[in-house]
Amino acid sequence: MNERDLLLEKYSSRVFKNRKSHITQLEMSDEQDTITANTRAIPGIATARGCCYAGCKGVVVGPMKDAVTITHGPIGCAFYSWGTRRNKAKTEEGGKNFIPYSFCTDMRPTDIVFGGEKKLEEGIDEIMAIFNPKCIFICSTCPIGLIGDDVQAVAREVEKKYGIKAIGFSCEGYKGVSQSSGHHIANNGLMKQVIGTGDKKPMGKYSLNILGEYNIGGDGWEEERILKKIGYEIVSVFTGDGSYETMKNAHLADLNLVMCHRSINYVAQMMKTKYGIDWLKVNFIGIGATCKTLRMIAEYFQDTELIAKTEEVIAQELEAISDDMEYYRSMLKGKTAGIFTGGSRSHHYQSLLRDLGIETIIAGYEFAHRDDYEGRDIISEIKPDADSKNIEEIAVSRDEELYKERYSGEKLEELKEKGIEIDTYDGMFPDMKKGYMVVDDYNMFETDELIQTMKPDIFFSGIKDKYSIQKQGVVSRQLHSYDYSGPYAGFNGAVIFGRDVTMSIYTKAWVLTTPPWKTAALLGGRIGGEN
């Protein structure tokens, strides 16, 4: 029996029926591998998933540093999403940085009964008086939709009253089936109301947006460092260390790079339709992946000078880290790993781990869709269900004034032929081997079972799993917030990651787990014949 069947066998028939299509052991049957994703979690199963609010406020809009993000609801959600994700942000010269702050209407019983709009408005007046921000986001928590507070209407009033940008997001926790719905709602809001409202043209020859980079542990800064060294101008980053001020001009960039496909692909697609900007699915996690990404970007622009400069930078960077990487590879080669993360990293990190000689034998996502596993080609096969239908799909059309075709359809095909992955993503499956396990919407029980049957040397997950994994004697590191470390992206990040994984595998305390008296016999007592 393979590990998948061993795991599923332990479930009751009711749970088995649901979970069997969410767990795929690759290439174990003659049929094409497939997976069920983005459907409801089973109540009571201890899913790792969060909610729509977490996806909207926590992931996408929260990291925008010059915006005041107000959590409209009781205090909890604002508290839990305050400084807990490690999306780093630097204060710009003369700019405002609200990342260390948490704003909440802190609703009380009377607000639930009589409505909280007035309190929200009063709160915004106070925020304007104290901080005078240029942009305000209002994120709704569960009760808001139920009691009928209209955050969009409040936002419109704020725009009129103060002449600033204000957006209401109806991202109540119960919407959709995971954080994913919140990403979509956030993408829609930014697309409708922020992107395209600025007119500051980039100065550089080639300009980029980095989409789906949240700057956890400073990842985005390492990416920017490399890209700027080659000569690119970064117009905006969605949304780590990002800002309303720069996002306004995102439509004027030459190309979109997409890091986290799951959380931001909506914006990439809509910008393609509306402004003609192509997007490349990139990966800065891993040396090989970073080199490939940099080469693809240079190739996209078809500029021999740029291509040469890219090779020069790659050579310099590789030279600088090769000794360190060689050392960490010597320490880690042959190990196996499991990765459970949100919707992108379980794929991204396989490249970096492979650079270090580690195979990823278990990979899973909390809130991915089928295309994140199987590639975008299958999108047309995905049937919308009651939950996904509740999330608004906005239709955008070509902006006649601002639309600029970068390449003709023919030329794009030609570039794709050359291996430049434009407007596409092949998902995680193709990078994994036969027998490896892929789990959608993983839970506590499955994590523990797979550790027992597949015995990975190290398991990457989030804080909720970290300690239960570690207590089983398996090294665990957080890939959501990087255990207070990072960056892990790019060339320098790869070394830091190698150092961190080596540290956790070789730390001395592991050998202390078993006390000496557990393995040494107790000699004592009386020998026969003695008095």
Place this chain on the structure above:
Amino acid sequence: MLELTPKEIMENRHITINPCKTCEPVGAMFCALGVENCMPHSHGSQGCCSYHRTVLSRHFKEPAMATSSSFTEGASVFGGRSNLTTAVKNIFDIYDPDIIAIHTTCLSETIGDDVGNYIMDLEVSDDKTVLYASTPSYEGSHIQGFSNMMIGIMKYMTQKAAVKSNRAAIFPGWVNPGDDRELKRIAGVMGVDYIYFPDHEGILETPMTGKYKYFPKGAGTSAADIKALGTAKKLIAMGHITSSEPAEFLDKQYKVPFSLIPMPIGVKLTDKYVMALREISHQEVPQTLEDERGRLVDLMLDSHTYTYNKTAAIYGDPDIVYSFTSLCIEMGMIPKYVITGTPKEEFTRQVSALLKEHGIDTGKCVIKADTDLFYLHQLIKNEPVDILIGSSYGKQIAKAENIPIIRMGFPVLDRYGNTIQPTVGYAGAIRYVEKITCALMDKVDAEAKDEDFDVVM
């Protein structure tokens, strides 16, 4: 850091900025984790459960088990009965606890889900218990959620008793596992046989063995003990705000008289605990405990030159803040700002009374409930303090204003080892007197000129 925070204070602000409290359900989840073989269950959206498990894991550096009803839009419209019924079946099937302790959320409360009724209709085998507590996030704070879950558990499990036993009951309030161990040790030393509820010793601090169990064996208050709470001859309940409602409930329903005392932090408040135990066991205080106390007082006298008249900002949950205020006073310090986010006005009255009792001019101090860390920072910008004492979130203020910070209470997200050691008792106070004194002395050292830099102190 926090450079956008202005000095000018806006009175009666509606918007909460940088909260000093969180919501009821996490308190309920934490409380239920202190019961043997018990799965806390969050009846609401998945995000609540995920956030609560996250903050508990980050504070304790331990797994925090809990499940969710995983509400979708449909459940929010039609009610969560079917989600709850499925959840209960699945939890027993997969994780096999003896007890499922359900708490509500702002979502299930707003739609008016009648959880009490739902669970009456469940088919649950005789050796299993499903219980619930109402914890609407828009009321009170996490502290209230903790109390509500204590009452919820007792309501469903504690039995009426015609005859009292020789055991006492102890409600520790919201404390860390290191505190549970210390409070039980003192009760043992004082010869008191007790039921201790809830009990996180051995649960949110499991030893590293290479094996992981969802429910650590023999840890947490047992179902038998919870059932027998009604037989207790006397209850010692700690923390006026956390434990008063559960204590009153036990008294009213099961006729268990109680002494409500502050969290035993520092000399005088630990004395109160010892005296309350002495009253129960009628046993003299053993020399070993008196020696512990003596060492603490000796330490306070030794170090007073560095703490006397130093000002402190103490913030966090009401009971621990009250008791730390008392400890600071014993160290000769001035508790200049005493703040909680929990909306309980008793807090202000209690702390004011404590200050007056020690002859401290309350006019020079700010004591406030239902407020936030933004306000505390503004107070400090107007008149600074020498030290901050409270949760990890104060570190932003500490950095902004170059003030040393001592972490205590909940949550401590950015330091290790705190929760397995005591804060309560003479031992806990020895630990904190050392921490506070060291922090103040480190600052003196760091800022001393070379010619003033002393090796001896």
